[in-house]
Amino acid sequence: MAVIQKHGKSYSPDLVCLKENHPPDKTGVAGGHKKCPEHHTNWSRPVARVWTVVLLLGTCLLYCARVAMPICAVSMAEKFNWTKRESGMVLGSFFWGYCFTQVFGGYVSDRVGGEKVLLLAAAAWGSMTAFTPILAHLCSQPILSMTLARFLMGLLQGVHYPSLASLCSQKVVESERGFLMSTVGSGSYLGTLLIGGAGSLMLDLYGWESVFYISGFMSVLWAYCMWKYLLKGEGPLISLESLGSGGSQSKLTKRHWLRLFKQRAVWAVIVTHLCTASTYFTLLSWLPTFFKESFPDAKGWVFNVIPWLVAIPSSLFSGCLSDHLISQGVDTVSVRKLMQFFSMGVSSVFTFLLCGNTTFLWAVAFVSATMGLTTFSHSGVSVNVQDLAPSCAGSLFGVMNTCGAFSGVIMVYFSGYLIEATGSWASVFALITTVNLLGLFTFLAFAEARRVDIDSSPGALVLQCFLPPSLVRTQPRPWLCLPPRGMQWNNDDGATK
Structure with missing residues (x-):
């Protein structure tokens, strides 16, 4: 590992590389060389603050929609004559769906961007929440429709946190990721408190249906505001071509x-x-x-x-x-x-x-x-x-x-x-x-x-060095390049020869 010292001080480690002066290699994967991935532009601090608040609210509403069923479970069991086992089946079906879309949600987010996945998922699980009472009343077997609805809710909400992780890694600098993730994570506790208090009040005053209607409507409204004001009305649709090409992220092979x-x-x-x-x-x-x-x-x-x-x-x-x-x-x-x-x-x-x-x-x-x-x-x-x-x-x-x-x-x-x-x-x-x-x-x-x-x-070849932070921040991420033609790295002093 090459070590660079300045005025007798060693700098914190990071990964850097030097680029060739000749035109970049265009052989791609088939030619045996990887092109340097496209550099992601980090959010500015004001933009990051806006996104932090928006994602905090989104996570809060995520938990409001998630906890709506447990809050209303007793009232729904009385309405539809569910046993304890049937109520447990409805509540537990969420977690089975939740497990199956974690990796898929993260994969798609890495390909096309976490903000698009968050938007589409929120619109879907918000709509599902709002339509839950309608499904319960229309279906002749409410236990089946509610079990399926909770399973689908788990599938749709399973992409949320992987998408957050992908979005944060792409748009937030390392020294500010902790605050964003901890702030957004606190939305889960805030949502649990809100739905526990306001949801219980709505349950007593207006019936269990109102809890689903309000939670679902607020979630869809959040998705619309995110699309309108943060994404500037960009189409949230995800094409198969974007999934296959890997978007702006490097495509990882087996x-x-x-x-x-x-x-x-x-x-x-x-x-x-x-x-x-x-x-x-x-x-x-x-x-x-x-x-x-x-x-x-x-x-x-x-x-x-x-x-x-x-x-x-x-x-x-x-x-x-x-x-x-x-x-x-x-x-x-x-x-x-x-x-x-x-x-x-x-x-x-x-x-x-x-x-x-x-x-x-x-x-x-x-x-x-x-x-x-x-x-x-x-x-x-x-x-x-x-x-x-x-x-x-x-x-x-x-x-x-x-x-x-x-x-x-x-x-x-x-x-x-x-x-x-x-x-x-x-x-x-x-x-x-x-x-x-x-x-x-x-x-x-x-x-x-x-x-x-x-x-x-x-x-x-990746060269791991000790460089001053001011120089490290100027390098594109990730740093993956070849040394100049006819040259090789000297691992003792970091120079080329």
Whole structure:
């Protein structure tokens, strides 16, 4: 590895290359050389702020539409005479659909742009939400129509987070990704709070249909405003030609994917995200039952609201902190590991404290601390995938989220088995702590922040150097070129000869 020093100082590592002065090689893939991918223009800071707010609202509405069915499930079960098993089938069908479009959504986003996928998906799942009551009343078998509707809802919403990851990797500079992802991620907690409060009120006053109508209408309105004012009315249609050509992103072959999955850092983010998602789904699913059984006289709004109120500012703080540390020169991988340490390490301390006998107030405090610290992963493993593979961040995040969703479903069921077998909630909280620590140790041991999606085919050479940040920012990304003809790199001093 070539090292460049200036005035006795070594600069932080990054990938750079020098371009040939002769006309670029046009042989393409068939000729054995890859053309340098097109450079993506990052958003300016004012534009990034606007997009951050818009994506925050979109994620908020995503969760409003997602949680509408759980809120209305009891009323719908009474209306259509559903059993507990039938209600569970309707609610669970969402997650099976959610698993199947993660990778596909990321792949399409990497090809044509995450903003187009977000727009089309939001218009689709928003319309599906608004038409849910109509489908329920028109169909002679509401249980079948609602199960299918929830499955389709999962399919459509499954592309959301991979598209966000792809869009962020393409348009946001490294030092600002943490804040954007943590801010947008806080929309999930905000949406849960809004639909829990306003949705419950609409349910009591106007019936369960109103919850779906309002959530769906607001989602479609958000998609229209995004298309009208941010995309300037550009056609959101995705052509087969754009999928085949790979858009503005470099098209990765099977060999590139095999090489990518040989990287320890890639498996580190997959395993860590798997552990994070599974423990989060378990807490989300079982905490209300834990409070109701352990503290039957407690008010539900306290333990259903306070942890999410803590999670929102905590998520925003983690993003500001991570971006500030990176802008101050702290190594990116160290920042990612620090954020994940808070998310999985420190939060596990409070989760483990729930194993003992606690009062209601202490239990709420421990759960709030756990949920708040868990949000630090938005600036940890969730952003690290963009550090590793910006050219296919959406696809790789889709792989991560698919694994996380499947493991979450399995761990939720296994936790229920533990509760029945042991009769104690301590076994569940001990399981969550163990899984969190496993993911944390994996991330601390193997996580990196260097790019691993760079082409290493014969004839292509990537030079890894230490350069001042001012020079590094002037280089097009990703840096993949050939040395000048008749020259070769000297790995001792970085010069050519």
